[in-house]
Amino acid sequence: MDDILKKPAYKISELIKSGEISVVELVEIQLKAIEISEGKYNSYITILRDEAINKAKEVQSMLAKGEFKDSSLAGIPIAIKDNISMRNIKTTCASKTLKDYKPIFNARVIEKFESSGAIIIGKTNMDEFAMGSSSKSSYFGMTKNPRNTDYIPGGSSGGSAAAVAGNEAFISLGTDTGGSIRQPASYCGIVGLKPTYDLVSRYGLIPFASSLDALGPLARNVKDCAIALDVMTENNNKSYGKYSDFSMEDLKGIKIGVLDELTSSKGNLNPEVEENFLNSIKILEEQGAIIERFPFEMISYMTQVYFDISCAEASSNMGRYDGIRYGLSRDIEIDSMFDIAQYDGFSDDVKERILYGADILRKENYSEVFEQAMKTRTLISKEFEKAFTKYDIILNPTVQNLVPTYEEIFSKDFAGFLSTKYTAGANLAGLPAISIPSGIDSRGMPMGLQFMGRPFSEKELLNIGYIYEKSNPFWQENIITKKRYNHG
Amino acid sequence: MDKKYLTNIGIEVHAELKTKTKLLCSCSTEFGANPNSNCCPICWGLPGATSGNPWAKGSTRSGLSKTAIKYGVKIAAGLNCDIAREVQFDRKNYFYPDLPKAFQITQFFHPIGRSGHICFAFNGKNSRVQINEIHLEEDAGKLIHDANYSLVDYNRAGVPLIEIVSEPNIESSEEAIAYLEAIRDFLIYLDVSECKMEEGGFRADINISIREASSDQLGRRTELKNINSFRSIGLAIENERSRQIKILESGGEVAEETRRWDEARQETISMRTKDESKDYMYLPEPDVPIIILEESWIEEVRNSLPELRHKKIQRFTDEYGITLKDSKALTSNKAIGEFYEEALIEYKKISRGLDLATNTNIVNWIIMDLLALLNEKSMQIENAALTAQGFSQLVHMVENGAINRGIGREILNKMIAKEIDPREYIKTKNLGLIDDKSLLRERIIEIIKANPQAVEDYKSGKTKALTYLMGQTMKAMKGQANAKLVEEIIVQTLED
Numbered sequence: 001m002d003d004i005l006k007k008p009a010y011k012i013s014e015l016i017k018s019g020e021i022s023v024v025e026l027v028e029i030q031l032k033a034i035e036i037s038e039g040k041y042n043s044y045i046t047i048l049r050d051e052a053i054n055k056a057k058e059v060q061s062m063l064a065k066g067e068f069k070d071s072s073l074a075g076i077p078i079a080i081k082d083n084i085s086m087r088n089i090k091t092t093c094a095s096k097t098l099k100d101y102k103p104i105f106n107a108r109v110i111e112k113f114e115s116s117g118a119i120i121i122g123k124t125n126m127d128e129f130a131m132g133s134s135s136k137s138s139y140f141g142m143t144k145n146p147r148n149t150d151y152i153p154g155g156s157s158g159g160s161a162a163a164v165a166g167n168e169a170f171i172s173l174g175t176d177t178g179g180s181i182r183q184p185a186s187y188c189g190i191v192g193l194k195p196t197y198d199l200v201s202r203y204g205l206i207p208f209a210s211s212l213d214a215l216g217p218l219a220r221n222v223k224d225c226a227i228a229l230d231v232m233t234e235n236n237n238k239s240y241g242k243y244s245d246f247s248m249e250d251l252k253g254i255k256i257g258v259l260d261e262l263t264s265s266k267g268n269l270n271p272e273v274e275e276n277f278l279n280s281i282k283i284l285e286e287q288g289a290i291i292e293r294f295p296f297e298m299i300s301y302m303t304q305v306y307f308d309i310s311c312a313e314a315s316s317n318m319g320r321y322d323g324i325r326y327g328l329s330r331d332i333e334i335d336s337m338f339d340i341a342q343y344d345g346f347s348d349d350v351k352e353r354i355l356y357g358a359d360i361l362r363k364e365n366y367s368e369v370f371e372q373a374m375k376t377r378t379l380i381s382k383e384f385e386k387a388f389t390k391y392d393i394i395l396n397p398t399v400q401n402l403v404p405t406y407e408e409i410f411s412k413d414f415a416g417f418l419s420t421k422y423t424a425g426a427n428l429a430g431l432p433a434i435s436i437p438s439g440i441d442s443r444g445m446p447m448g449l450q451f452m453g454r455p456f457s458e459k460e461l462l463n464i465g466y467i468y469e470k471s472n473p474f475w476q477e478n479i480i481t482k483k484r485y486n487h488g
Numbered sequence: 489m490d491k492k493y494l495t496n497i498g499i500e501v502h503a504e505l506k507t508k509t510k511l512l513c514s515c516s517t518e519f520g521a522n523p524n525s526n527c528c529p530i531c532w533g534l535p536g537a538t539s540g541n542p543w544a545k546g547s548t549r550s551g552l553s554k555t556a557i558k559y560g561v562k563i564a565a566g567l568n569c570d571i572a573r574e575v576q577f578d579r580k581n582y583f584y585p586d587l588p589k590a591f592q593i594t595q596f597f598h599p600i601g602r603s604g605h606i607c608f609a610f611n612g613k614n615s616r617v618q619i620n621e622i623h624l625e626e627d628a629g630k631l632i633h634d635a636n637y638s639l640v641d642y643n644r645a646g647v648p649l650i651e652i653v654s655e656p657n658i659e660s661s662e663e664a665i666a667y668l669e670a671i672r673d674f675l676i677y678l679d680v681s682e683c684k685m686e687e688g689g690f691r692a693d694i695n696i697s698i699r700e701a702s703s704d705q706l707g708r709r710t711e712l713k714n715i716n717s718f719r720s721i722g723l724a725i726e727n728e729r730s731r732q733i734k735i736l737e738s739g740g741e742v743a744e745e746t747r748r749w750d751e752a753r754q755e756t757i758s759m760r761t762k763d764e765s766k767d768y769m770y771l772p773e774p775d776v777p778i779i780i781l782e783e784s785w786i787e788e789v790r791n792s793l794p795e796l797r798h799k800k801i802q803r804f805t806d807e808y809g810i811t812l813k814d815s816k817a818l819t820s821n822k823a824i825g826e827f828y829e830e831a832l833i834e835y836k837k838i839s840r841g842l843d844l845a846t847n848t849n850i851v852n853w854i855i856m857d858l859l860a861l862l863n864e865k866s867m868q869i870e871n872a873a874l875t876a877q878g879f880s881q882l883v884h885m886v887e888n889g890a891i892n893r894g895i896g897r898e899i900l901n902k903m904i905a906k907e908i909d910p911r912e913y914i915k916t917k918n919l920g921l922i923d924d925k926s927l928l929r930e931r932i933i934e935i936i937k938a939n940p941q942a943v944e945d946y947k948s949g950k951t952k953a954l955t956y957l958m959g960q961t962m963k964a965m966k967g968q969a970n971a972k973l974v975e976e977i978i979v980q981t982l983e984d
Contacts, residue, residue, distance in 0.1 A: 085536045098535070105529045107536065202775075206536040211774035312771055316581050319590025320533050324640065338583055361581075361769035370771065 005033055009076045009170040009224040010244075016063070016075040023063070023075035027056040027119055030077040034122070034168045040149055043162040045082050045140045046090050047122040052077065059117045067117075072227045072244070074117030079169035081160045082123040083130055084215070085204040086110050093206050094128045094138035097321050097328040097345025107204020109173065109215055109232050116231045121169055125159030128347045130175055130208040131314065132156050133183055133420065134409055137349040142406065147189055147445060150405045154184030156208075157218065161188040164218050171219045171228050175205060177212045178306050179398075179423025182435035185218055186398035186448025189437045191465070192218045193225045196455045197430035200232045207317045209310035212427040222436065222466040229458060240459055248463045252288035257391035259422075260293040270401050273447060276439040277397045280449045283471050284395075291395070294387065298380045299421070305380065306424035308360055308373035314350075315357030321345065381429040388454045393464060396422045398435040398448035422450065432458050434465050438472065493698045493733055496706050497664050497725065498620075498656035501671055502649050503681040504627065504689040507555045510646035511626045512593065512776070514551075517648075519687045523641035531646035533588025538775045552776055556648040557600075558789060559680040560624045561781065563650055564601030565790045566678055567619050572600050573786075575779040577624075580768045585640055586629040594625035594651075596770045608670035608798055610663055617667050618655035625649050630688070644688065650681070656695060656706065661725035665718050668692060673797045677822050685716065696725060697742070698732045707732070708742040712756055715749040724749040728756050800825055808832075809844055810851055817855045823869045828854055830876035831883075838884050846887060853883055857897050861904055873907040874900070882910040892967055895919050923970040925977065928961075931969075932977050935960050946982060954978065 004012070004021065015021045031049055038044060059068070059075050068074035080086065083093045085103040087110075092098045106114075113120065128137045135143040135158025143158040145151040146166030153162040157174030161184035164172050174181040176194035185192025193216045200215045207213055217228030226244035233243075258281070264274040281291050323329025323341040330340055346354070360369040387394060400421060426433035431452055438449035449468070453461040510517055513530035529537035557575055564571045576598045579591040604619035629645040631638050652671060658664050672690060675681040683690040697709035712728060715721050732742050747756040795803075797819050804815040804825075819825040831850060836842055858879075862869060882903070886896040891914055899910055899919070914920050922928065935957060936943055945953035954975070961974050 083536075091535075093535075101535075103529075103534065103536070105534070105537070202536075202538055204536045205538075207538070209774075210538070313774060316579050316591055316769070316771060319581055319583065320535065320588065322583070322585070322590065324585060325532060325588070326534070358769055361771055362767050366770075374772075 005030060005167040005170075006220075008221050009219065010072055010227055012076060012170065013072045013074065013227075023056040023060045023119065024053065026075060027052050027077055027121070030121060030169070037146070037166050037168060040144060041146050041162050041166050041168070042141050042143050043124055043146075043153075043159045043166060043168055044079070044122040045092055045094060045125050045138075045159070048089065048120060051089070052119050052121050055114075055119050059119065062117065071116045071231075073113070073171075073231055075119060076170050077119045077121040078113065078228075079122050079124045079160060079163040079172040080110070080113075080120055081126055081157055081172070081174045083126060083175060083206045083208075084110065084123075084173060085206065086120070086123070089123065091123065091206070092139070093130070094126045094140055095345060095347070095350070096139045097341050098206075098326070099139060099328070101326050103204075105204065108201035110204065112231050112234045113173075115234070118171075118231070122163075124157075124163050124172060124174075127156035127158065127180075128350050129206070129314070129318070130156040130177055130180060130213075131349050131353050133178075133180065135159065135184075136406070136409065137347045139347065144406075145188055145403065145445075148443075150407070151403050151445060152187065152406055152409060154187035154403065156180040157184050157192070160218050161185055161190060161192065164188070164220055165190050171217055171224055173228075173232075174216060174218050175208075176214050176216055176423075176427065177208050177310060178420040178427055181214075181216045181218060182398050182423050182426075182433060182448070182450060183420075185435045186437075186450075187403040187446065189440075189446030189448075190218055190220050191222050191225050191434065191436050191469075192216065193229065193434045193458075193462070194426055194432065195229060195232075195458055196432045197427075199236070199432070199456065199458070200229075207313075209313040210317065211313060212306070212310055214427070222434070222462060222469050225434070226462045226466075229462070243459050243462050246463045246466050248460075248467065250288045251284060251464060251467055254289045254393065254464065255391045256284060256289050256291045256393045256395050257294045257387055258291060258395050259296045259299060261296075261299060262396055262422075268400055269397065272402060272441045273397045273400060276441075276447050277449070280438050280468070280472065281395070284468060287467055287471055289393075292391070294390070296383060296387070298376070298383050299425075301376050301380065302424050302428070303421050305373045305376045306420055306428060307356075308369060309377060309428075311353040311357030312361050312370050312373075313357070315354045315361065318342070318346070318350070318354050377428050380425065384425065384429045384431060392453070392457075392460070394452045396450050396452075397438070398423065398450040402441050402443070402447070403445045426452050431455060432461055434461055436465050436469055436472075492701060493729075493736075494701050495659055495725075495729055496656040496697050496699065496709075497658040497660075498695040498709075499654045499658065499664060499667060500693040500695070501652040501654075501668070502627075502691045502693075503652070503671075503675055503683055505556055505559045505648045505650055505680055506682055507553050507559070507648055509553060511553050511556050511624070511648035512551075512646060515646065519684075519689075521643055523639070523643060526643045527645070531588070532642055533590075533645070552779065553648060556624060557779060557781075559648075559678075560600045560622070560650060561786060561789045562678055562680060562793065563652075563675070564604065564622055565786075566674060566793050566796060567601065567604035567606055567622060567652070569601030569604030569619060569622060571781075571786060572598050572602075573781050573783075574598065575600060575624075575781065577773040577776045578770050579773050580770055582766060582768055584628070585638065586631050586642075586645070588629065588642060588645055592625060592628065593773055593776065595623035596768075597772065599623035606667070606670055606674065608666055609801075610666040615663060615666065617663075618657055620653045620655050622650060622652045625651055650675075656697070656709075661722040661729075664694065664725055665722050668718055668721065670798070677794060677797050679794075679822075685718075692721060694721060694725060694728075696728050696732070698729060698736065707736075708744050710742065710744065710756075711746045713746060713748055713759070716751075720749055720751065723754065724756055727754065731756065794822060797822075797825075808847055810847070814851050814855060817859075818851065821869070824854065824859065827869050827876055827879075831880045834877045834880035835884065838880060839887075849887065850880075850883055853879075853900075857900055858904075861897075861901050865904065867904065872904045874903045875907075878903055878908065878910055885910065885914070889921055889923075889970060889972070890914070891919060891921055892971075894967060919968060921970045922965060922968050923973050925973065928965075928969060928973060928977050929981065931964055932957075932961055932974070932981055935964060936978075936981060943982065 085107045125143045133155045134152045135155040145153040160172035160174040163169040165188035181192040217225045219225045229243045264271045321341040323337040328345040433452040435448040516526045578596040581591040599621040601622040627647040629642040672683045694712040697707035699707040746759045801815040942953045
């Protein structure tokens, strides 16, 4: 019966509709599996046992009455990152300051998932307030990579990625500010999509950096991601039909650009990552794509600009935690209330970003640092725009390095920000990007390939990803194997 | 006034715009509701409650108020400002319990209007105050302090405000009050704000500095806040001016600080100077899209500006020859001024000419009768049933002697409440002035017979007796007799 949890959501949906499996049964099995594996992975902060069972019963009877005919997610257990508001459900952002916070309203995407009949099974772990790329800063402990629990799952959507990779949910919802969906998807060996900025409503997403944040789906295959995106963009004006209807059969005529600095000889890529990348390029060429290298002048500014803008916006977003209406507080004077909520309630990772962000917004620093970052951001966007007049897709390995172990990241010489260099561009320019599993390294750990497209090109992007997925022999439905590949 | 020192005053006005909903959500802006009842996650500043996704269809709770932007452009146009073609918002970050997001959404980098001016009459001359900039922003909540605790009401948080910042070229407390009245009149005339100071809908912060008459450089300024009436503003300015002069005379330096006006002690008191050089860490607001204004739309808004009060006053005195005092009274309310001009048009349709005397009568009818009657009923001309056409017909009838003025006023009273054709009314109620000579002569003969003493008095030269006989006649005729005729006939009869 455990095999059922490894199947794609779109296959389970058919089984549910045909009555071969009941929703309640499925949810019970899923909850049981979570019980067993949570000790190892710690993907979840809150497991919604009763709510999920009740919703399962409800959805089951509605299905019997003929409802949810058009929904591919009816009865499917999904997990939600804990920075996405759910009415009366603890939404903690993995922070001490919000550890007991229960919103009085639902995020827009939650309403859409609930209308689709999906079963929300729990709220997943993350880096506190989404600030980080390892999931180590969570107040609720670290999440482990289900492929090998010595390794980090990545972040900040580490819990969402681990839940899907560990078969603890079929689909999960994450958020991506500089790569926080795609990097953990790559590290955990699953698919993660960051849609175009504001394609999906941010109403209810507790923000990290408002001009960079995006909500997106994670799943074990591309089609499940596409189905999730259909639900998340329900009611959007779409003249082109569903994202999950794949009409392209090959990549003939698709032009793909690759940054010319992406080589290990320039020190920008781990050699194993490069080898895997070149292999992926060959696969795409076999499908008909034309792949070309091109220069990207602004690439060296990516991480600094991302850091400046995200920290500045975060410092402003984080001001509201005063303990008056919600959050950590005690019955004392107002000035001290801010101290409790923030000084006591935030981790060092959060405080560092707030301090840095506030500093660069100060009058004497504004024009030299923050304003320069904004201007550079515009130049970066323009350079992408120019690139997309020549290319349909920009391709790169999702992360330059191999997934690190927890031991490695806590060591002194770990350079934490390398991992946003090839993902942050999509956030700075508001572009859609998807990470798809591309292979396994010599330690047996996953690697990912990132496809980035023009604004609002998700339909094409997902279809291209789907074709790659089908043609890559390294991709498997179940990624939890201990098999190690020897690259020859 | 101390001739040795000149005063420089700059004023920042905050006025609540009379939109139905808040700047960034659809909560009501109505005053006086139960605390925290006109609120939603957005204006409470709950985590994640952003204003709105520009791409999502069917989101009802969110979005930027179009009316607020329209009002902002209207005000900018009326104040002769350069109007920004792109509406952009910014965040002003600081901590205070009445500020739910810990930042205010305002316009710092690109205010909606820059470099404008306003003209107004002051001390018999035309004064002109330069406007540095005007911008849109959201209001904060309200704090109510008790001995051991404070309460926060977020109803006001998110209400759209216009902030109007003048250059510091106001030179006296009298001019400051005249300026404030001019701004208030202007906003009310534009129908964009009710400017109710008592409801917190109109607030003014005063920046004041003094300098020696010989110096060109502005002195150090203090900011005066929390003053709740125009009169108190005048007092506060005078008080602060004296205080600053005293400091300079004793060789000291004025400290740049914020002071509040203490009504009880009638003096300005320094507020805590802890946050004096506050750095608000401004940054562009990422959650509100930039709105691009089309030229044609701006033109439309510009063309929809009503004639402003000071221009109307000028025009009334020039065109209609009425006094300045009367012009002010007629324009105190925009609708009344418009009613007056409509009445003139209607009057000219009935009568070929409109001489100055008649014009003056019409003015008096409005100021002394109509306004008084409306006031009694606590009504506005807009909700009265009275039309300009009916009004002018009524006035014409009095001018022509068809009815008495007293009767006219009674009918006017009725016409305010109900739609009445005055000519019909007079006919059916038989209120017309009686000028049937034979009927009058009959009555008068009766009255004369009944008052022999009066006749005696008249014959011995007491003119008061004539007035008495007229009065008796009018009483007998229920006030409907043509007074002139009555006088004529009495005199005639007595001579016989």
